[in-house]
Amino acid sequence: MPQRLKASLAPAVKRVDAPRAAKPATPQASQFPSTAHDVARLAGVSQSAVSRCFTPGASVSDAMRQRVQQAADTLGYRPNLIARSLIKRESTIIGVVLPDLDNPFYASVVGRLSSMLTETGRRILLFRSPATDSSDPVLEDVLRYRVDGLILVSSPLSSTFADECVRIGLPVVQLNRTSMRARVSSVVGDNVRGAARIAEHLLRHGHRRLAYVAGQDGSSTSQERENGFTAALRQAGLTLALRETGHYTQDGARAATQRLLSLPEPPDAIFFANDYMALAGLSVARHAFGADIGRSLSIVGFDDIPMAAWPEFSLATFRQPIDAMCARTVEIIQAQLGDIGVAPQRLVLPGELVVRGSVRGGVVDPLA
Template sequence: MSKPRAPDINPPRLVSPRLVSARPVTAHDVARLAGVSQSAVSRCFTPGASIAAETRRRVEEAAARLGYRPNLIARSLITRRSTIVGVAVAYLENPFYPAVLEALSNALEGAGYRVLLFTARPGENADPILEEVLRYRVDALVLASASLSSHFAEECRQAGVPVVLLNRRTESGGVSTVTGDNRAGAGTVARFLAAGGHRRCAFIAGLESASTSREREAGFSGALAALGLPPAAREVGHYDFTAALEATRRLLALPLPPDAIFCANDHMALAAINVARAEFGLEMGQALSVVGFDDAGPAAWPLFGLTSYAQPVRPMAERVVAILRRHLEEPEAEAVQEVVPGALMVRASARLPAEGVMEQGGRRIWRG
């Protein structure tokens, strides 16, 4: 072969490795020490590759001695898979999302993926950041509570990057989604409140642009109507704590205030309880009932005891990962819209119906 070989860059180490300027150990270094070819080293770290036991032993010893760490960047370049998934998450001040992020991170790590995180500002257009993330050749994208421009959805499709929305739905086809059962859950809440004897229900909406809020509102209103109850008074809390405080103030200052408030998520429901108790002196479950959605952490705190329709975070994260895997295995697979059922966790923030409350694994739930 006439092709000139570049001289070996890494000179033989004459001094203790820790004193040498840190140039990462490569498969070539290991190969040289083990007296094999670089290919053999590669095969040693590739599950299922053909390699003799004795060779493997020698390579592993050499690798251990040099502290070799396969360069996943280089591997990605050639395999065209980064084993990195881009995850966008917003509203981290809403305690539901840290839980989502943790579950998602664990599920992805369990499936051998790393998480490239980016925190989307609620209002802003996430496209520029998403664009940037695509440059890292992520294998897939998961958007938790961030919406997706149809333009960008199309770009991802062209780039062959599967996208899964978590807790959001979108009009743009071709995007898989995993959500809680917003409609049915909100309907359950309505029937629960009705069974508890509430007559003047109110609803605090989240972001009007968010599918979750719209679906929950539709489910709630629909069920109220079916029950023959008057439509709910309505305020908007934008999924924001402070805005929800104010929304609650407006509701409770009405001439005929509601006897129950259903909030589009727990974060706002906790705000509602704060205002009702601290500013209006109302006792939860007596003069006023408050119900939320998510069953986020603080809902279970003794002072809140928030009745809430639980979204099962771990199962949802697992569904996301399962869908991703399928999309990665068969790129032509159709997008799916999965709905993960939840349950109404009954606590003290809302007056109880006479029937339907049952114990389940240490938790009290309501089945209407």
């Protein structure tokens, strides 16, 4: 075959250059999270210095902290708290057990505890426990979340639960509640003296048929307030005329007030174990019975929640020192975290009587 024909029949061959090696793609922050080593390299410091900068309370200069923070911001770095907790065998989480958040008093307490614990590098995890005499926080839940300590706000504490916490070395503090457990710390307001001050004011302004609406009959706070109130009456030669239980709920307080004011000889003053119940009772007395609050009938609470100062309520009450109570609770937890063997403390902190328009001798707060 002629050479020319062979060439024409041969398949066309196209020259293709070998592909150049592609440059590796730049890692995306979402795919490859930055590490403490990356931050240290960018900031020109050691990895241990980076760790100290993200450890609350660690000794680090302001210049060092700023340099590391700038590098972390540039790289989008966030410290891995879970990994740190596994290494240190601590979660930096404090469990807070409370009955509910319906009562504004508890919301105020949680807010302050959260702020104060955050300043120490810790966070809170909320657990709800029914406000009954025999209930315990669920220990399995507490342990499952690896909390470092436990604050019981107005919650009961059985001997079984207390002993188990001591056995596993879990720091526990009761806030606004006490128990007979010798190895458990507690921080409360001055329930006895506060209730006595309330009784003294009511007696001074001519009340003689006084009633008390308890919270839970097994609650130490309710018992102490009743004890202080009745002791002051006895000192004046009187006894408690009437008693009801409101179960620390508004429905319970409404029903208790209805029963008291429906009697042939109703009380001329009612002391409720807390403001949450007192506000409910005040509404029933005013709207269902047409009571002239602060004149024919005086109503008093305990705690001084924000709503108590509202002009439409102007509720007289005994103010609990929430800031001081929470601060001391945090101090005790911190001390126990450092040494679980420290001696338990039982603190009673003073408060003050706040006289407003819901009682004789009181006036509506002009600043409310």
